[in-house]
Amino acid sequence: MDITRINPSPRWSDATIFNGIAHFVEVADDVMGDIESQIAQVFAQAEASLLTVNSDKSRLLSVTIYLTDFTNLAVFNQAWEQWLPDSCAPSRACVKAELADENLLLEIAFVAAAAETR
Numbered sequence: 001m002d003i004t005r006i007n008p009s010p011r012w013s014d015a016t017i018f019n020g021i022a023h024f025v026e027v028a029d030d031v032m033g034d035i036e037s038q039i040a041q042v043f044a045q046a047e048a049s050l051l052t053v054n055s056d057k058s059r060l061l062s063v064t065i066y067l068t069d070f071t072n073l074a075v076f077n078q079a080w081e082q083w084l085p086d087s088c089a090p091s092r093a094c095v096k097a098e099l100a101d102e103n104l105l106l107e108i109a110f111v112a113a114a115a116e117t118r
Contacts, residue, residue, distance in 0.1 A: 006052060015053055021061070022053040022114035031103035035072045038105045039079045046110055053114035057083070060090040062111040066097040072105060 005013040015024035026045045028038035050056050067073060073094065090111075099107055 017114050022112045024049045025109045027107045035105050043083050055112045055114045058085045058088045059113040062090050063092045064109040065094040066107040068105050
């Protein structure tokens with residue numbers, strides 16, 4: 001089976017698909033925003049990435065959420081629950097982490113069931 005890499009660069013691909021499973025990571029483009037702004041950006045980017053791999057939020061299998069400050073966890077959880085369709089929560093891990101850019105407040109690694117790329 002082939003591995004499909006979407007927009008590969010020397011350091012990463014926007015998404016990688018193997019055997020019908022897509023992997024991708026999202027961070028906020030505007031890192032000067034507050035946690036709510038960064039969450040909204042990451043969710044919007046995730047929806048675009050899911051569309052690229054012919055998937056959607058209901059097909060998420062697993063996520064790993066990296067937060068720099070657990071005082072933001074309640075805000076994140078509220079946004080997360082509003083963003084996901086009913087009864088479609090994937091398995092998830094949430095980790096306190098130091099991220100590559102000190103202004104990033106979160107990063108999410110997604111795994112989703114996918115189909116052919118568009």
